[in-house]
Amino acid sequence: MIIKIREEYDIVVARVEAKDMAKQIGFDIVDQTRIATAISELARNIIEHGGGEGVILINQIKKRDEECDEIDDEGSGRTGLEIIAMDRGPGIDDIEKAMEDGYSSGGGLGIGLGAVKRLMDEFEVWSKVGEGTRVRVVKWIRS
């Protein structure tokens, strides 16, 4: 699923869609809320710091269990939800700093990517000044 982020209301759209999808996949209510909160912050980052325009991709993904090398039809691996937030904004100058709580280059909003990382299981950020930012996060269903 692709959600275009270009105005503040799109933040609501993104979190409603992500929560619905998380629910369908089988995440419990706490994880649904973690995912929705994380995507809300990522969408807000796009609006506030990412040049005001970007996209968020939400995908259901599967991971094989390390122990078993074959995966049956139903997939014995773990199911997860992947969220990728991309923008072509100014980029993040100092990623480490952006990960700190309370840091916000855009004037007091957002409490940083570190908080998003804490809510999710996997977290990657790529950014280049003048080109943009891409953040990828994953939450796995607990087995």
Place this chain on the structure above:
Amino acid sequence: MRDEGVNYMQDEGVNYSRQQRIRRAWDRIPILQVEDYLLASIQVPLHDELALRFQRDLLDMIEQSRAKGVIIDITAIDVVDSFITRILVETARMASLMGAETVIVGLRPEISITLVEFGVEFENIKTALDLEHGIKILKEKTLDKNLSSDGRKHHKMRGNGDTGDAT
């Protein structure tokens, strides 16, 4: 006053019909008055425009009604992100400057868990499990105020730190 919403809708060639509908249906959060208290129950996803309008409406209502306390019910909110937290904290602080105490009620388990993990805090705001506890807390607080000589200056939290477990 923020009326930019109207302009978004006129954005040429963009289909905002779904969002438009939601926006029109829910352009305000109703605020009810019960005795000396105001009660606002947030039942819809709180987008930025709505949140800021709510903040303004609530402060206007406090001025008109001279309410001593405000209860904001967030039972129906699905996500409390940093923006919503900031709006709630700010609103409570503003209300406090106008002499009204705020209690936020209806924090569900998943919201509490996420808030703590996320690392945001309802600084200096009272929270309570439900409406009943919220009213109890407000009654205690406003009683306190009446007893102290100058209630209006008395907006710091008191020592008891009682959140929700009022007997």
